[in-house]
Amino acid sequence: MADQLFAYAPAPESRAAAGEIASHYGHFIDGEFTESTGSESLKTIDPATEEVLAEFAQGTEADVDRAVAAARAAFPGWAGLPGSERAKYLFRIARIVQERSRELAVLESIDNGKPIRETRDVDLPLVAAHFFYYAGWADKLEFAGYGPNPRPVGVAAQVIPWNFPLLMLAWKIAPALATGNTVVLKPAETTPLTALRFAEIVRQAGLPRGVVNIVTGDGRTGAALTAHPDVDKVAFTGSTEVGRAIARTLAGTRTRLSLELGGKAANIVFDDAPIDQAVEGIVDGIFFNQGHVCCAGSRLLVQESIQDELLDALKRRMSTLRVGDPLDKNTDIGAINSAAQLARITELAQAGEAEGAERWAPACELPSSGFWFAPTLFTGVSATHRISREEIFGPVLSVLTFRTPEEAVAKANNTPYGLSAGIWTEKGSRILWMANKLRAGVVWSNTFNKFDPTSPFGGYKESGYGREGGRHGLEAYLDV
Structure with missing residues (x-):
């Protein structure tokens, strides 16, 4: 901008730090990267240059069926682990996120368009912090205030937005896994790359097959996932319009729902x-x-x-x-x-x-x-x-x-x-x-936009219902 007090020399972060970006991605189902049952692909671009970064699969109903079936099959074994054992996996994921934070921060900036200083200094530290925090809760659930023997709900369908792709993933996956649930997650169609890179971290951490599944696609894939009859819990962050549609679909069913929607603060x-x-x-x-x-x-x-x-x-x-x-x-x-x-x-x-x-x-x-x-x-x-x-x-x-x-x-x-x-x-x-x-x-x-994994977050009215973060964030994933 004009009239600067100081002139700044360019200080670019290396794009190479993001690692290799494949030309095409399928889904991550049952511990493996797999092709879609359909032939349609979507493209994700760098919003700063309009360069195509990669193609990725448009998830079909059959793909969603496979992912939900994998999560359902993995649920008894994962839920049956002692909380201290589940915690080990979450601690491992948190440490890997820290180790790969530069790679993930650069990839997030390329795919999303946000400044590297935000992904590096805000998003990635919070991602790791959420996994560390909920790892600490995994063996203490009976002290969370939700009864003496809280149990996991089952299979959680999670749909996340494009504004904080990796952080919203952490907000949802960390408490779900800590409480013994298995997950099928759909990232936003404009920012799928860090979720797919997270699938590599899941494998690196040795998480049992089927505990975390990632299906890519646009709103059609999200609609198929949130309406799936074998899903026990739906967590959605996104627009109020889509949140209303999901609420109408699930009205009268046994599926639990939490919504974090728009705002005008x-x-x-x-x-x-x-x-x-x-x-x-x-x-x-x-x-x-x-x-x-x-x-x-x-x-x-x-x-x-x-x-x-x-x-x-x-x-x-x-x-x-x-x-x-x-x-x-x-x-x-x-x-x-x-x-x-x-x-x-x-x-x-x-x-x-x-x-x-x-x-x-x-x-x-x-x-x-x-x-x-x-x-x-x-x-x-x-x-x-x-x-x-x-x-x-x-x-x-x-x-x-x-x-x-x-x-x-x-x-x-x-x-x-x-x-x-x-x-x-x-x-x-x-x-x-x-x-x-x-x-x-x-x-x-006397501050604004400050977040901490120990503090609950959520809204009223058309901003949704339910809370994520803190002890309150456990409730959505517990059968109490």
Whole structure:
């Protein structure tokens, strides 16, 4: 971007660190890589260059049947192991993830488009931490608060999104395995590569055959998996629209369901907040991972008396953000994950202008190839604007103002979502009062987008139900 205080020399991470990417991938079923029963293939591309990285199989109903059958056959043996033995496998997976973290971080950046500093410093440490954490629970389930003899549910069908491919895999697989369940997982169709690389880690760790199975494909494969009659538990992270469809399919069946869906979080800044700290939290809240975060702080609620001061500081900070090559260690904002997502972001940003909001973005030269969107700020936004109501899932921030804490709560809760919120103030009593009034599953105080495997995560209303992470994350996989 223009007017930098410092000039940064390129600091690229080597693409070779990702290891060999095969030209074609099948599924991982019953401990082996296997071809699909169908002939259709899909392609995954590097969103920063539009280069085709690999082809992978479009999973058929027959492929899903095979994977579920393998998980069902493996279930008695895996569930019958002492928790301490299951823990050994999870500890081994966690250590291998740490050992191969550079490889996995580079592969994630190539396939997803997010900056290497995020995959390297946030995603991969959290992936390992989740496996370490749930390994610790595997032999202590009777102390988790779910009864004296909690038992696994059975076969878990898990469908994960493209914004945090490997981290969402860890969020789901780690507690499922710790509690004695077996898994069939479908990664997103735009980001299958790290899930397929994880299948190699499963084999390297010596996990029994059939305990983890990975079937690739688009929404058709996901629909076949989540509706499969021999699945005992479905865990889905993704769009609210697809979550509704899954809930309708499973209504009246015995299959358990947990959903982690969209969000439209409010990041609320009071007049006594430390401005510089709040600005950093606002930037982390909306521009982290290009805004591809379900709990992104996409609505900034700022107390009216400090609006000008805060926005001036925020614009100065946005002007220093670096957009470009995800493998450059200096990059702050990488590529948008797909052409379809870029079109969605562009359409909603244009709607914001058409409805009368004022658009601002720093001077920014975007690469000529790939999918890119400059960090963008809208002021003059009302609660009726689409950019204030709909999940944009991109680096676009809508600014609204408030005068009193009561008005801030009313505006923050004026959304069909309820996943997260942030509060910036020096008054501890105000934080507690606000947290009790906000209808959000996660409320951060004087920070934003901080995650820990010991802490539960989930939402209300159209953001879904159920919790992942922490002791609470065990419940979905236990028959209690």
